[in-house]
Every structure is written in C-alpha cells, then in structure tokens.
Amino acid sequence: MGCSPEFINQIVSRVHEEFFSRGKVMMEQNSVVDHLYFIGEGKLEEVVVYEGGLKEEILELKPNDSFGDVSILCNIPQPYTVRIRERCLLLRIDKQSFSNILKIYFHDRKKILNNLLKGKEGNVHMKPMVAKIKAQIAMQEAHLALRVNSATYNGDLFQLRDLIQAGADPNIKNFDGRSPLHLAASKGHEDIAHFLIQVGVEVNISDNFGNTPLLEAIKSGHEKIASLIINKGGSLMINDGGNIMASSAERGNPNSKDYDFRTPLHVATLRGSYGLAKLLVKAGANVLSKDRWGKTPLDEAKLSKNERLIKLLEEATTIQLSDNTSTSQELLLVTDKMTRRKCTIYPFQPWELPKDQNKYGVVLWVPYTINELIEKAADHFKLDLPSTSCILTEEAGQILDVNMIIDGQKLYLITT
Template sequence: MGDYSYSHFREIDIWKRYVTSLYFAVVTMATVGYGDIHAVNLREMIFVMVYVSFDMVLGAYLIGNMTALIVKGSKTEKFRDKMTDLIKYMNRNKLGRDIRNQIKGHLRLQYESSYTEASVLQDIPISIRAKISQSLYMPYIEEVPLFKGCSGEFINQIVIRLHEEFFLPGEVIMEQGNVVDQLYFVCHGVLEVVGMGEDGSEEIVSLLQPNSSFGEISILCNIPQPYTIRVCELCRLLRLDKQSFSNILEIYFYDGRRILNNILEGKECSLRDKQLESDISFHIGKQEAELAFRVNSAAYHGDLYELKGFVRAGADLNKTDYDGRSPLHLAASRGYEDITLFLIQEGVDINLKDKFGNTPLLEAIKYGHEHVASLLVKEGAGLSLDDPGSFLCLIISKGDSDLLKRILSNGIDPNSKDYDHRTPLHVAASEGLHIMAKLLLEAGASVFSKDRWGKTPLDEGRMSGNKNLIRLLEDAKSAQLSEFSRNSQEVTGIA
C-alpha cells in the first residue's frame, strides 16, 4: 500500500497499525470500496477517514430529513408520538408491568384497526356516514335481544351513533361497582361476566357471545355496574355513549319502556340478584310516571303538536298522574276544545275518574267550559258521581250558584241525598240561600223530602227566618201539592 509493505504487519509501529485498521474499518462501513479512494500514507488515510465520515453523516442527515418529510403527518408518526408520550406517562407514574403491557397492546391494536375510527370518515357528509353505519352495523343491532320489539326508527338512530372498537384478551372493559357511561354490543369474540364476592373471589356468571350487550342495566337504572366484564378472546365491539342513548330515549320513550321490559323478561339468563330485578321494576314505574306527567303537561298547556308527537311515539293517553288525572281531565278543565276532540278521536276513556271521583265532564262543568262540556256530552260522557247528594250539598254550602246551575243543567237529580238524608234544598233552606233554593225548585227539588230527623226543607227554612225563602218554599209546597193532586186524579181516571 503505497510506500508501505504490510507483509509483516505486526512488526510495524503501533500507531501506524491503528490508523491503518481504523482506515479500513471506516472505508468498509462507508461502503466506498477499496481503490475508489486510494490512500498511500498515514496523512491521506486520516484525510480519507475524516472525509468519508463527514460524507456518511451528511448522507444520513439528508436521508433522514427526506424520510421525515415523507412520513410527516402520517398515522405512523402519530402512533410513535402517542406511544412516546404514553411511555413517559407510565414511567412518571411508575405503573406496573401488567398494566403497561395492557396499555401498549391496546394502543397497538387500535393503531392496526384505525381504519374503523370516525376520523377516517370525518370529511364525509353525515347522511353518507349514516348509510355506511347502517350497512355495517344494522345486521348486528337488529339481532340484539335488548332491542326486541323496538321500532325501526329507534334502531336506526342507535346504529348511526355507534363507534367500533377492538379489545385484546384479558382486558377488563367494565368493573363491578363502577359508574358506567358506555353501552356495548358484541359483534365478534367472547367476553365473560364475572361476579366479585365480598372476599374478593371471582365467579363466572355467564359468557357474552355475539349479538349480546352489556352496560344497559347501569345506564338505564342509574345504578353501579353489577358485574365485571372481561375479554376472553379478541373482540370487536360497538360502543354507544350514555348521553347519545339518553337523547334517543327522550324522543322514543315507548321503545325505552320496551327495552326495560326486555331486560326484565330476560332476567333468568342475565340476572341472578333479586335487587337488580327490583331496581328495574322501580325504574319502569318511575318512567311510566314521568311519561304520564309529560303527556299531561302537554294537555294542560294546550300543546296539541307535542301531544300528537307523544301519540306517534306510542304514549298511552289513558295513563294517569299521581292524582289519577288523565290528559282529558286536564284538557277539559282548561277548556281546550281542540285537544279534547283529539283525545276523544284517539279513543280515550271519557268517563275515567280521578282520585277524587271527578270525570272530565265534571271538570269542564266546574270551570265553566260549556263548549267542552257539550262536546263531551255529545260523545256520551256523564258525571258519574259516586255521591251526588253530598256533592250538591257541598256546592250549596259554598254558595256557588253558577256551578249549581251548570250541574243541574246536565241532568243531576236535585233530590239526591247525603249521608243524613238531607237534600240540597235542606241545606239551602237551613242557610237561608234564596237563590240556591229557587234554582233547586226550578230543577224539580221536592219540599216534602225528610232528613234523618224527619225535617223538611220548609221546616229548615222557617228555622232560618228568611221570609222571602219561607214564602218561596210555601208557594212551592202549594204548587207541588196541586201537581200531586192532579197526577193522582189522572191515575184514578185511567184506572
């Protein structure tokens, strides 16, 4: 090599041997090749090493920058950045090896299946995304027992809000006792439902196969998660968040009741704790009461549009509130003729009584809504009073002559008696109510009726000392005696 002969390499000076070896190593690593750059002495060797090393660094820098430009913004770069940040987080918080492996494995799985994420479709219009979701997920959701009997519109709203996720074996998706804000549906794979005892022992309650669901009990009944859900084999799940689910149920509340009934019907295969059954039954009752309140509220405020929306969603218009009042009671009491007509056309019970014995007709009469009362009477509604005598006596004692006039015009018997056999005329006479007595007499009240103590209304009137009232009752007595005699003579003549 130049002026040097390396036939006796070990006999050469150590410095020369070292530089020569380093030269060959650098040239070999640089893959320049022997003969392309030919050094013949130490000075040239040192120069070539410096030059080739600089060339390698520069080449690596250029190639690295070009690679960075190519992969910039790619999901690979994002994955690496996310993994770096995650490793820093785990190191800073000194997480254990098992949870580290689970986190890394789940992140890698999500990266490999990232084509299912919504970010891929974020630039596509919502209508097209909805069609994609329907084509991909509708076959799975339609087979879920939780939605048995639910409307197609409701299931469609569920499908377009689903998100797809993958989970590795051994991952715990939900833990017993935790608050749940996600509802999951199983597309592929198997999960196990694990019950945790007080002593920490585990018991496998059941296995979740495709077309199963979990998390619905906690979300619907607002209770902690009753069981731990753990993945047995690689799973593909569809996830629906609680807020979206609740928003859908706000509109399709009839389907919400159907879902609760489906859960309750399937309790033998999915529930072993009687407390869960009690919680579900309680929630069904609570939801029924809330629904009745919302329907009644629409009727009370005269919102026919909202009421029709409830009917389209499957609301039962005969459901009553805590006082036993139906929507027809409230519409009649408020005088809403259009809502009353709509409810009658929907086939509601027009003679339904509330907790106080009031019918819709009585409510309309009480508040002076004559058109609504006429409409109800035309459809065959009646007052259906359990104790008409006591009711009339109460009206008399309150001095409400207008209500008395409306009640009497609807055919109630003015001679009805209360528990003391007193008629309304007894009460009017005892309190000296001339106008009330006149209305009752015009409606056919008898002055000869006797109460438990043998007193007639005329006796009560004389005790009250109202001269006009006494004269009215005496004239009525004479008229009724004459009428009675005439009727008797007609009967005798016929005989």
C-alpha cells in the same frame, strides 16, 4: 318487547364497529361506564366478584345481547365484570349520544328497562340491581305523567301532541288520579279535549274522588266539552269496581258538591245552560239542594232570567216533591245536614265561668241567619231575648253573619 324503529335507526346511525380478542376485559366491576356495547359476533361472560374474593359467573353473552346499559340507564357503577370469551365483533355507542337519543324516544327507555328485568328478578344476587331498575321505571313514569299533565293543564296542545306521538300514554294519571281528559275538561281546553278523544282516550275514567271527565266539564261549566264527551258515550259516575253505572250520561249521580256546597246543577243554572241542566235533571240531580247561602238551582236559574230553564227546574221541583213526599223530605234533610255546619252555644259570657258548673252548652246546626241562631239557642235555654241579644266568639267578638262561623266553633249567647 321491541323498541321503536325510529329509536333503532338513531342508534344504528351512531354505532361504531370494533373487533376484540379472547380474554380482554371490556368492563371492570364497579367502574364508571362511558359506552354501551351491542354484540354482533362471538361470546362474552359477565362475572361478579363478591366480598371475600369469591367469583361467580352470572351470564353468558351472545350475539344480539348488550352490556353497559344497566350502568348508564340507572346511573350506577358497572355491577359486574364483562370479559371476552371468544373473538367478538362489538357495536359501540358513547354514553352521551345514547342518553340524547333516549331523551327524544323516552318511551323506548321504559321498554329497555323492562327487558333488563327479565331473568334477573329470581336471582338473589341480582336484588340490588333489580331494585335500581324498578326505581328508574317508577321515576320515569312519574316524570312522564308530570310532563303530560303539565302540558294539558297549561293548554299546550303542541307539546302534548309531541309527547303522545313519542309514545306517552294519553290516559296517564297524576297523583290525584286525574287523567289528561279530566284536566282538559276542568280547565276548558276544547282543542286538547278534542285531540285526546281523537287519539282514543278513555272517556269513562274516574279520579281518586270518583269524578269523571264529563262531571268535571259540567262542574266547571264547559258545555261544549261536556257535549263532546257525551257524544263519545261519557258517563257522570263510575262505581268502585270501575264499571260504568249507566249506559249513558243520563243515569249518573251528579250531586257532588264544591267547597261552597254547590252542585253541578247550581253551576249550570247560574250560567243559564239549559242543555246541561236538562242532562243533570235527567241524571237525577237534586233540584232541592242548597248551597252555602241557602240557594237552590232554581234560585240561580231565576238570576239568569232564562224562562226555559226556569220552567224546567220548576217542573223538576214539583216532580221531586210530589213523586215521593217522604223520600224527598228525607233527602232534603240529609242534604242540609251534610252541607251545614255545627256550632256549640253556651248561655254565658266567654270571659266568665258559669256559677252553675253543671250548665252545659248545646250543639246546633248553623241556620241561614244569625237571628235564627239566637232564637234557637234562647229557646233551648228558655231565655228571654232583649233587643241587644247577640252571639260572641271566645275572643269576645260579635258574630254578625252566620257565614263567619266555622264548623264546630264554640260560641256564646249574650242576653243581658
């Protein structure tokens, strides 16, 4: 794999020619290397000395080969001795100049490292060196991903453009599997999203959680970026095999939820975005889905006072309820169970053990009001409900709002 012409030109402008006679040792095994050499004429040999003094010739070096690169690139002592076999013309560049060039043309660094692996992976004596080279490749990839995604996240178009023009992969992913386009769509950086699409990034690419850039844009309410991605064939969801599940965004699955159980349709309707809401409804968004506070997308639309949007969701609600009543009811039940929390209610005070040791609690879904929870628990235990009835925590604190309840929390019904 060849290096870029720009990188090669920089190297050529900084090398110095030197002639060396037969038998001269250019580099000693385990020595510190401060120069990289390219062979113009002649032949050299690489010799490694193993424990016990046993010598083994590893490789003959010929014109166009190089040496000293492994030590410099991997920051390790010279792994073998290099000795001249016949009179040579060598081109020499110092370590500092070479390292400075690599900082600019970092993509060529990976090409060089990959080239160094050729012919070495099958040699048992080369295993430590191969491991060092692969570690350097992995470190470079991680560092480059950090730089690219950091520039995208912070909205630094100029730095991102420089990195990509220097050879960085515009589709490179971070530890969550998110590409630069995911980040631009999520943060609302329109100029960066436009630039990434111009350079040909993959618009239908999923992160580790199955989210595509289009879904990120919709969830974050960035309508212009969503429209831009749609125009390039963006999809809402990709299946596990990496294939687009729909030929267009209108056939995806947009019912993912955030920490408040809000779907992209909740966000779109709260912002009054008719275009995004229409797209999501066509894609199969569940208009009956409730957030943490029991609100549906239609409830959010009414807050925006967008009559066109309200009409769209009212029609969608009617269709989803009437199209298949049993299916709609099952979907609503499943949605509620996935989003709501559970709690365990005990019919005694938290600071007292029950006289009846066999008296168990009951696990209930947390409803939308504290009064509903009290009534459900009392109904299960067949208890009367005086006006002073309340729900307490294990620390004897009174719960006033169901949003204070943690999923799986132990609570106590007080009716005395």
